[in-house]
Amino acid sequence: MFDMSHLTTLSEALEQSVINNDIEEIQRLCQVNDDFIRTIEPLVNDKQGNESIKHFISVHQSATRLIRDVHVEMQKQLYQTNKTRKNVNKYKGVKNAE
Template identity: 70%
Template sequence: MLDMSHLTTLSDALEQSIIDKDIEQIQQLCEDNSAFIYTIVPQSNAADNEKIKQFILVHQTATQLIRDVHAEMQKQLYQTNKTRKGVSKYKGVKNAK
């Protein structure tokens, strides 16, 4: 049997972390509750299924936020490396004391 109170608590915490754009908190919540998340299955009660659907939407939003942040970090890292390579071409920089 799925613990609906835990699901509700997790959903609320995840939603607040999304609002705050707290990436570390989102990752921690998902990591700490990974086993629980994988046990979620449809229930016979329609109200419980609505809570599950709501959690799925929140989880998808959190996952997308993590992907977007990761992509932005990759882009910034690429720009940093590109700039470093461009700067190192100048002899004055290499020979600077």
């Protein structure tokens, strides 16, 4: 059984980090609480508890989506940087031309 108050606290912190687009805090929260997150299971005869779990899952999915989107954007920027460097290297001889 997991601690429902910890789940609520984690949900709030994660939700605020998503709102703030705080990638480092999202990663820290998920890393520090990984073992706890993996113990979350649906509760029998506890409708309110299951609603809290559903809310956490929704927030966690939003955080995961944000991390994935940032990763994709960073990959695009890295690709553009590498492409630009290769194009600049092609024209090295131009600066030495007379």
